Amino acid sequence: MAIAYLGLGTNIGERYKNLRDAIDLLSKNPEITIRKKSQIYETAPYGKTDQPNFLNMVIEVETHLSPTNLLYYGLKVEEMLGRVRKEVWGPRIIDVDVLIYEDLELNIDDLTVPHVEMHKREFVLEPFNEIAPKVVHPTFKKTINELYKELKRGVMDY
Numbered sequence: 510m511a512i513a514y515l516g517l518g519t520n521i522g523e524r525y526k527n528l529r530d531a532i533d534l535l536s537k538n539p540e541i542t543i544r545k546k547s548q549i550y551e552t553a554p555y556g557k558t559d560q561p562n563f564l565n566m567v568i569e570v571e572t573h574l575s576p577t578n579l580l581y582y583g584l585k586v587e588e589m590l591g592r593v594r595k596e597v598w599g600p601r602i603i604d605v606d607v608l609i610y611e612d613l614e615l616n617i618d619d620l621t622v623p624h625v626e627m628h629k630r631e632f633v634l635e636p637f638n639e640i641a642p643k644v645v646h647p648t649f650k651k652t653i654n655e656l657y658k659e660l661k662r663g664v665m666d667y
């Protein structure tokens with residue numbers, strides 16, 4: 510049994526429903542138990558800025574799935590909700606990212622854990638900090654709360 514954190518994001522269609530549906534599908538998998546859910550945050554688009562605002566949240570799950578199978582199930586949820594991949598960082602019905610999986614650092618074909626960009630993204634760190642401020646980022650050896658505060662202060666240099 511492992512603890513993992515997933516980031517959810519949506520900026521097309523019925524955004525609240527998209528999050529509800531994604532959580533529903535995640536919890537329908539017998540290998541996944543949702544333990545905590547952050548609030549839903551309305552966030553300005555990061556990276557590619559000429560697109561609608563996002564709703565973002567972070568959830569804590571307990572799972573028997575391996576990191577790769579958790580990723581694949583997240584991709585399946587994206588597919589079931591009708592996401593069509595068009596452009597990197599572009600608009601999406603739902604995005605499911607594996608942020609952290611236990612204290613693992615993995616860099617394999619389809620999966621990099623911790624998520625490579627997570628420490629630079631307020632839309633990830635703010636909800637993550639709400640539900641799990643003490644979780645340690647395995648690469649930087651800093652807590653989510655420390656990373657969040659650093660990002661807010663603008664002192665990140667990695």
Ligand SMILES: Nc1ncnc2c1ncn2[C@@H]1O[C@H](COP(=O)(O)OP(=O)(O)OP(=O)(O)O)[C@@H](O)[C@H]1O
Pocket residue numbers: 580594596597598599604605606607608618619620621622623624625626
């Ligand atoms: N930790 C991870 N979580 C989710 N996807 C990952 C992760 N690491 C690598 N990937 C790969 O990235 C691909 C996701 O591409 P996607 O189109 O969702 O990127 P994006 O959402 O536009 O950008 P970002 O991943 O920076 O949020 C997946 O097919 C998956 O194989």
Ligand SMILES: Nc1nc2c(c(=O)[nH]1)N=C(CO)CN2
Pocket residue numbers: 517518519552553554555556557563565597598599604632
């Ligand atoms: N606010 C916000 N901006 C983004 C998001 C997101 O989920 N929220 N996802 C992106 C690609 O993964 C790119 N930019």
